[in-house]
Amino acid sequence: MRFGKNNDALGTVNRGNPTESGLCTLCRADCTGKCEIWLSSLVGRKLLYPRSYGIVTAGADNITHVGVSYNSLRIQGFAYGAHGLNGRLSNDPDDCIFPNVELSGEFGNTVKTKFRIPLMTGALGSTFVAAKYWDSFAIGAALSGIPVVIGENVVGVDRDSEIDPSSERRGKIKKAPELDRRVESYFRYFDGYGGLFVQLNVEDTRNGVAEYVAEKYGDKCIIELKWGQGAKDIGGEIQVTSLDYAQFLQNRGYVVDPDPSLPEVQQAYENGSIKSFARHSRLGATNFDTVEQVREDFMGSVDYLRSLGFKRISLKTGSYGMEELAMAIKFSTDAGLDLLTIDGSGGGTGMSPWNMMQSWGVPSINLHAKAYEYASILAAKGKKVVDMSFAGGFALEDSIFKGLALGAPYTKLICMGRALMVPGFVGANIEGALDPERRGDLNGHWAELPRTVQRVGNSAKEIFANYFDIEKKVGKDEMKNIPYGAIALYTMNDKLYCGMQQLLAGARKFKASQISRDDIFAGNRETAKETGIQHMCDANDQSARKILNL
Numbered sequence: 048m049r050f051g052k053n054n055d056a057l058g059t060v061n062r063g064n065p066t067e068s069g070l071c072t073l074c075r076a077d078c079t080g081k082c083e084i085w086l087s088s089l090v091g092r093k094l095l096y097p098r099s100y101g102i103v104t105a106g107a108d109n110i111t112h113v114g115v116s117y118n119s120l121r122i123q124g125f126a127y128g129a130h131g132l133n134g135r136l137s138n139d140p141d142d143c144i145f146p147n148v149e150l151s152g153e154f155g156n157t158v159k160t161k162f163r164i165p166l167m168t169g170a171l172g173s174t175f176v177a178a179k180y181w182d183s184f185a186i187g188a189a190l191s192g193i194p195v196v197i198g199e200n201v202v203g204v205d206r207d208s209e210i211d212p213s214s215e216r217r218g219k220i221k222k223a224p225e226l227d228r229r230v231e232s233y234f235r236y237f238d239g240y241g242g243l244f245v246q247l248n249v250e251d252t253r254n255g256v257a258e259y260v261a262e263k264y265g266d267k268c269i270i271e272l273k274w275g276q277g278a279k280d281i282g283g284e285i286q287v288t289s290l291d292y293a294q295f296l297q298n299r300g301y302v303v304d305p306d307p308s309l310p311e312v313q314q315a316y317e318n319g320s321i322k323s324f325a326r327h328s329r330l331g332a333t334n335f336d337t338v339e340q341v342r343e344d345f346m347g348s349v350d351y352l353r354s355l356g357f358k359r360i361s362l363k364t365g366s367y368g369m370e371e372l373a374m375a376i377k378f379s380t381d382a383g384l385d386l387l388t389i390d391g392s393g394g395g396t397g398m399s400p401w402n403m404m405q406s407w408g409v410p411s412i413n414l415h416a417k418a419y420e421y422a423s424i425l426a427a428k429g430k431k432v433v434d435m436s437f438a439g440g441f442a443l444e445d446s447i448f449k450g451l452a453l454g455a456p457y458t459k460l461i462c463m464g465r466a467l468m469v470p471g472f473v474g475a476n477i478e479g480a481l482d483p484e485r486r487g488d489l490n491g492h493w494a495e496l497p498r499t500v501q502r503v504g505n506s507a508k509e510i511f512a513n514y515f516d517i518e519k520k521v522g523k524d525e526m527k528n529i530p531y532g533a534i535a536l537y538t539m540n541d542k543l544y545c546g547m548q549q550l551l552a553g554a555r556k557f558k559a560s561q562i563s564r565d566d567i568f569a570g571n572r573e574t575a576k577e578t579g580i581q582h583m584c585d586a587n588d589q590s591a592r593k594i595l596n597l
C-alpha cells in the first residue's frame with residue numbers, strides 16, 4: 048500500500064490522514080512537518096532516496112495495487128535504447144545520463160509559452176492563503192520557470208479595488224491593487240519561461256477583469272475562462288469573519304450566506320452564534336439548455352477576448368461528467384485555445400464543502416483517461432487538439448510522469464494545486480521564526496524553529512538545499528528580496544525535476560515531450576480496463592513471445 052501515515056524509508060510522516068496525492072486531507076499552513084512534500088521543500092533532491100544511507104537496505108511497499116488510481120499505474124523501464132536525443136546528444140552512455148534529460152517544453156496554439164518543468168500551479172484566487180503567501184508562490188514559480196494561475200474573484204474581494212458599475216468605460220474596474228500586486232510579483236523574476244494566467248468567472252466577467260487586464264497588461268497574461276474545478280461543482284467560496292466585510296461582499300454582488308443584510312443575522316453575529324459568513328460565486332451558463340447554446344456562447348466569449356487583444360486564451364474545467372469533458376475538449380480545440388486544464392475530483396485550495404469534495408464528480412484517473420480517448424477521436428478526424436494540463440492529486444515526480452504519459456501526446460503540463468502551496472507555508476514559517484519582527488507580515492506561524500527544521504539547519508543557507516542556486520540566479524544582493532517560501536518552492540521543484548529526469552532516463556526518454564502511453568503500464572486489470580493502458584503482463588507480451596522463437 049502507498050501513503051500510509053508514516054514512511055519509514057524516507058523518514059517522513061503525515062500530520063493528518065494521507066490522500067492519494069500524499070498530502071493530508073487537511074494541509075495546515077502552520078504544520079511543523081513532515082510529509083514528503085514538506086520535507087522536500089527543505090532538503091530538495093536528497094529526499095529522492097531512503098534515509099540513513101550506508102547502514103540500511105530499503106524495499107518498496109507499493110507493489111500490490113488495489114483499485115483504480117494513479118497509484119495503480121506503474122512506470123516502464125527499458126534495458127536498451129535511448130530516445131529524444133534529437134541531435135542534442137549522442138547515444139553514447141556518456142551522453143545518456145539522467146542529468147541530460149530535458150524537461151523544458153512549450154504549450155499553445157500559435158503563440159507558444161515556454162516552461163522549464165512541465166508543471167503549473169493550480170488557480171490561486173481569492174482564498175486568503177493565496178493572498179497571504181502569494182509572493183512565495185509567484186516568485187518561486189517564476190524562478191523555477193513554471194506558469195502560475197491567478198484564480199477567480201481576486202478583484203471582487205479586494206476592499207481597495209474600485210469598481211464602477213455605471214461606468215461608460217469598456218472596463219468597470221478603476222483600481223485593482225491586489226491583482227496588480229500579483230501580476231507584478233510574478234513578472235519581477237520572470238525570465239521567459241513560465242506564464243501568468245488570469246481566470247474569469249461570472250463575477251469577474253461582470254466586473255470587467257478581462258478588460259482591465261487587457262488595458263493594463265496587454266497580452267502579457269494568458270486569460271482563462273473557468274467552467275469549474277475538481278473540488279466542487281458550485282462557484283468559488285471563501286469564509287469571512289467580519290460582518291462589515293460580509294456586507295461589503297454582498298454589495299459587490301456576491302451571494303453571502305447567511306444573508307448579512309438580515310437584522311436577525313446581524314443580531315446572531317453580534318451575540319456570537321454566527322461567527323462567519325460564506326461568500327459564494329455564481330454558477331455559469333445557467334441560461335442555456337442545449338450544448339449548441341453553450342458552444343455559441345463559448346465561441347462568442349473567445350472572440351470577444353481576442354478582440355480585447357489577448358493572444359493566449361485557456362479554459363479550466365472541473366470533474367464534470369463525460370458530456371462536459373467532450374464539450375471542453377471539442378470547443379477548446381475548435382476555438383484554437385492555448386491550453387485546457389482538466390481537474391479531477393477532489394482536492395481544493397480553499398473552502399469547498401467537505402462532503403461535496405468527497406462525493407462529487409469524476410476522479411482524476413478516470414477523467415484523464417477519457418480525456419485522452421476523446422482527444423484521440425478528434426485527432427483521428429485531423430483536428431489539432433488543444434494542449435492539455437491534467438490536475439487533481441499530483442504532488443510527486445512519479446505521479447507527474449504518469450499524468451503526462453496517460454494523456455500523451457496531448458498533455459503538456461501537470462497542474463499542482465495544494466502540493467505547490469506547502470513550500471510557501473513552510474518557508475514563511477521558517478522566515479518568521481528567524482525574523483520575529485516581521486513574523487506578522489510574513490504570515491509566519493512559528494515562534495521558533497521546530498525540531499523537524501532544526502534537524503536540517505538553523506539558517507536559510509543551512510536549511511534550503513537550493514539556496515545557492517537561487518543566489519547564483521538573482522545575485523547575492525537580491526537574495527534579501529526572495530521570500531523563504533519561494534526558496535522552498537524552488538527547492539521542492541528541484542527535487543521533482545531531478546526525480547523526473549531519473550524516471551525518464553529509466554524509460555530511455557531524454558526529452559519530456561517524448562513521454563508516451565507506452566511508458567506506463569497498469570498494475571491491475573481494472574485500471575487497465577478503465578484507462579486503456581495495458582496491464583503490466585500484457586505490455587510487450589507479443590514482442591516477448593517473438594524473442595522466445597529467435
Ligand code: SF4
Pocket residue numbers: 060061062063069070071073074075078079080081082083084085469
Ligand atoms: S505539510 Fe500539509 S500535507 Fe504535509 S504533513 Fe503537514 S499538513 Fe500534512
